[in-house]
Amino acid sequence: MSLSWALLGRLLPVLLLAASSSSSRPAGAEAARYEPTWESLDSRPLPGWFDEAKFGIFIHWGVFSVPSFGSEWFWWYWQKEKREPYVTFMNSNYPPGFTYEDFGPSFTAEFFDANQWADILKSSGAKYVVLTSKHHEGFTLWGSKYSWAWNAVDVGPKRDIVAELASSVRNRTGLHFGLYHSLFEWFNPLFLEDAASAFVKRQFPSLKSLPELYEIVNQYQPDILWSDGDGNAPDTYWNSTGFLAWLYNDSPVRDRVVTNDRWGAGTLCKHGGYYTCADRYNPKHLLSHKWENCMTIDRESWGYRRNAQLSDYLTIEELVKQLVETVSCGGNLLLNIGPTHDGRIPVIFEERLKQMGSWLAINGEAIFGTKPWRAQNDSVTPGVWYTSKPKEDILYAIFLNWPSSGTLVLGEPKAIPGKTEVMLIGFAEPLPWVSLGEKGMMVATPQLSFTKLPYQWGWTLQIINAY
Numbered sequence: 001m002s003l004s005w006a007l008l009g010r011l012l013p014v015l016l017l018a019a020s021s022s023s024s025r026p027a028g029a030e031a032a033r034y035e036p037t038w039e040s041l042d043s044r045p046l047p048g049w050f051d052e053a054k055f056g057i058f059i060h061w062g063v064f065s066v067p068s069f070g071s072e073w074f075w076w077y078w079q080k081e082k083r084e085p086y087v088t089f090m091n092s093n094y095p096p097g098f099t100y101e102d103f104g105p106s107f108t109a110e111f112f113d114a115n116q117w118a119d120i121l122k123s124s125g126a127k128y129v130v131l132t133s134k135h136h137e138g139f140t141l142w143g144s145k146y147s148w149a150w151n152a153v154d155v156g157p158k159r160d161i162v163a164e165l166a167s168s169v170r171n172r173t174g175l176h177f178g179l180y181h182s183l184f185e186w187f188n189p190l191f192l193e194d195a196a197s198a199f200v201k202r203q204f205p206s207l208k209s210l211p212e213l214y215e216i217v218n219q220y221q222p223d224i225l226w227s228d229g230d231g232n233a234p235d236t237y238w239n240s241t242g243f244l245a246w247l248y249n250d251s252p253v254r255d256r257v258v259t260n261d262r263w264g265a266g267t268l269c270k271h272g273g274y275y276t277c278a279d280r281y282n283p284k285h286l287l288s289h290k291w292e293n294c295m296t297i298d299r300e301s302w303g304y305r306r307n308a309q310l311s312d313y314l315t316i317e318e319l320v321k322q323l324v325e326t327v328s329c330g331g332n333l334l335l336n337i338g339p340t341h342d343g344r345i346p347v348i349f350e351e352r353l354k355q356m357g358s359w360l361a362i363n364g365e366a367i368f369g370t371k372p373w374r375a376q377n378d379s380v381t382p383g384v385w386y387t388s389k390p391k392e393d394i395l396y397a398i399f400l401n402w403p404s405s406g407t408l409v410l411g412e413p414k415a416i417p418g419k420t421e422v423m424l425i426g427f428a429e430p431l432p433w434v435s436l437g438e439k440g441m442m443v444a445t446p447q448l449s450f451t452k453l454p455y456q457w458g459w460t461l462q463i464i465n466a467y
Helices: 002-022 048-053 074-080 084-093 100-106 114-123 161-172 189-196 203-220 240-249 316-328 347-366
Strands: 055-059 128-134 176-182 224-228 291-296 331-337 384-389 394-399 407-410 421-424 433-435 441-444 459-464
Touching: 048 331, 055 176, 055 347, 074 084, 074 100, 114 161, 114 347, 128 161, 128 224, 161 176, 161 203, 176 203, 189 203, 203 240, 291 316, 316 331, 316 347, 316 384, 331 347, 347 394, 347 459, 394 407
Parallel strands: 055 128, 055 331, 128 176, 176 224, 291 331
Antiparallel strands: 384 394, 394 459, 407 441, 421 459, 433 441
């Protein structure tokens, strides 16, 4: 009897794990298997949570945060392109022979508090976060066994940054946690040798890049895998379709993971779960495929810059405008911040995030879980963008300029007398309106001084039963 119970005790964790794995997929999902071809992979439905989320925070953090000068592409601009400001900066501030790798020990992260970061991220109102696990410099923010002596556990912080932030985000916020990963590395000898062979040799993906991808998926189980960089190499060099087939079929995140479109030269805006198309992509019209506008609060850089000026940062009005335009056209906004080398989120970024959160606390119903309407922006009044909740017959008109005339003309919605209702979100009383027939409708806005408006930076009309 004792031996049987002992055996059961050893088997029970295995049985429970097997049961958990077998029941983790939705009903019918076990039949969905994807082949390692773009035709098959692109047929995978995008997990629904991503379209509902609408707004995420990007975090660019790495060794480039130590010089914190010019751009996160500091190493490339200094060593490869030899741009004058970067060369002068190094010659003026560092001794001869100083290498980029010498910055590594100064990436200290002594003020990095994952719980504090998680709270700041949550305060933004965002629904997901994407951390750079490895940028083009090759430094990994986890203790990768494929990046020996060039990772945050061996050098600098001596901490697993990815694990700490993943735990805090998941345990404190409920946000979806994602990871950015650069396929290539600027100066890795294996990659440079492969490139010299016109990518006939495939040492780098087999020994470095692909093993890292499997490693972060299995260890950290990200909800988003944000691939980037191709070094001009085709997706066949990276075996992208083979990896994605495993990710969608057999990985621990196969049912919920979302991927982008940066899986090799020629895949951008063509293949993948959702499209990014270009940095700071905002087409301002509806696309037929789910897309994301990844952009920065700092107009010039994704990483932290000590030499940034106040005018280099987007204002909250500009950020709200980006969010509204993006969501109206069916996209998600991924807004980037750049922490300092010692682990602080600069106060200018924290302020912008909290401002976004305060705006979304009131207007979030017009953003989260919405669908694009038949018109994305108004044909008569500039600065008016539409979202909708079709099942509830709700149309949202988000306007970015308060009408000094006291009336707002909307050329797109057609009101139904006796049925249409108009509310200003954050204001208690229904708003009067008149139909303009096929020319739309006119809404009377509350007669309040600007300082007494219920909020600022953009306002939302909830219009029920209009067409």
